[in-house]
Amino acid sequence: MKKIVVLTGAGMSAESGISTFRDSGGLWEKYPVEQVATPEGYAANPKLVIDFYNERRKQLLNVGPNMGHRILAELEKYFDITVVTQNVDNLHERAGSTKVIHLHGELTKVTSSREPNNPKYIKELSPECYDVKIGDLAGDGSQLRPFIVWFGEAVPMIETAIDYVEKADIFVIIGTSMNVYPAAGLLNYVGGNVPVYLIDPNPVNISSNRKINVISKGASEGMENLRKILLDRL
Numbered sequence: 742m743k744k745i746v747v748l749t750g751a752g753m754s755a756e757s758g759i760s761t762f763r764d765s766g767g768l769w770e771k772y773p774v775e776q777v778a779t780p781e782g783y784a785a786n787p788k789l790v791i792d793f794y795n796e797r798r799k800q801l802l803n804v805g806p807n808m809g810h811r812i813l814a815e816l817e818k819y820f821d822i823t824v825v826t827q828n829v830d831n832l833h834e835r836a837g838s839t840k841v842i843h844l845h846g847e848l849t850k851v852t853s854s855r856e857p858n859n860p861k862y863i864k865e866l867s868p869e870c871y872d873v874k875i876g877d878l879a880g881d882g883s884q885l886r887p888f889i890v891w892f893g894e895a896v897p898m899i900e901t902a903i904d905y906v907e908k909a910d911i912f913v914i915i916g917t918s919m920n921v922y923p924a925a926g927l928l929n930y931v932g933g934n935v936p937v938y939l940i941d942p943n944p945v946n947i948s949s950n951r952k953i954n955v956i957s958k959g960a961s962e963g964m965e966n967l968r969k970i971l972l973d974r975l
Contacts, residue, residue, distance in 0.1 A: 742821040745971075746909040747813060748927055749826045749833070752916020752941055753960045756807040759800065759830055778891050783854075787884060791873050794887040798848055798871040801830060809915065809960030810836035812968050819975060820911075825902045827917060827924050829889055842902050844924050850888035853879035858897050863888055899923045906930040913967065915940045916960050919947050938967055 751759070776782045777793045806814075814837035816822055823840045824833050829848040833841045851873055853862035862879040877885045890896055902924075906912065912931045919925040928949055931937060939945060940956045940963030947953060956963045 742819070743910040744821045744823070744905075744908055745816070745911045745913060746823050746825060746905050747913040747915060748917060748924065749824060749828060749915045750917025750921075750924075751828065753809060753826070754807075754828050754830055754832055755916065756809065756960055757832055758804045759828075759832070774892060778889070779893055780891055781893075783886065783891070787886075788875050791875065791887070794848065794889065795872050797829075798866070801848065802868060802871070804832070806832045806836035807961050809964040810838070812961075812964040814838045816968060816971065819972065823905045825905065825924075825927065827921060842898050842905070844890070844896055844898050844902060846887070846889035848887070848889070851879070851885040852888040853881050854883040854886045855879075855881055857886065857888065857894075896923055902927060903930050907932070909935055911936050911938070911971070913938045913940070914945075915963065917941075917945075919945055938970075940964065940967060
């Protein structure tokens with residue numbers, strides 16, 4: 742089975758109704774990134790940050806995977822697929838993808854404020870208990886915080902992602918601006934003869950002189966095109 746690694750960003754989930762951060766009208770216009778997505782913002786106003794992610798979690802209850810997510814999951818019948826996502830939602834898993842690496846954390850999980858990456862303290866919230874309050878504590882007695890990799894924090898899963906990318910037979914990029922590092926740097930680890938596909942309705946500025954097969958469509962339509970290309974090559 743050929744190994745496909747798929748890097749997904751906000752554009753993958755936009756059709757599902759998940760607010761993107763960077764686009765016009767996106768979340769960063771409503772909430773400055775410094776307030777809700779940095780360790781300093783959390784230290785200054787933990788309640789604001791916790792409430793912000795409570796709201797993001799509730800949004801998950803009203804959205805579902807789109808056709809792009811579902812086609813990607815369905816392609817596991819024919820290929821060994823690893824999804825490396827910058828998204829913190831759980832839509833890939835809900836669509837049926839079985840190997841998902843979350844670079845920037847997971848919205849449905851919370852962890853210790855003191856040791857956020859210690860697996861002992863990471864816990865999954867059930868949909869009926871998506872609200873976290875000040876005073877809810879992790880196993881080490883610190884305030885429960887979102888299991889999100891904030892700006893300025895290390896990205897612990899990047900090494901795992903690189904291992905998969907280096908072994909990929911096909912590399913696919915969907916709905917990411919390729920502006921956020923270290924995720925944007927993953928393209929540098931793709932083998933020289935490996936075909937690369939980019940699905941995005943908007944122009945994406947990629948600083949690489951390698952050949953990129955561009956499908957200028959949204960996630961669902963783009964994945965329909967890609968499915969045909971990949972299955973025709975089997």
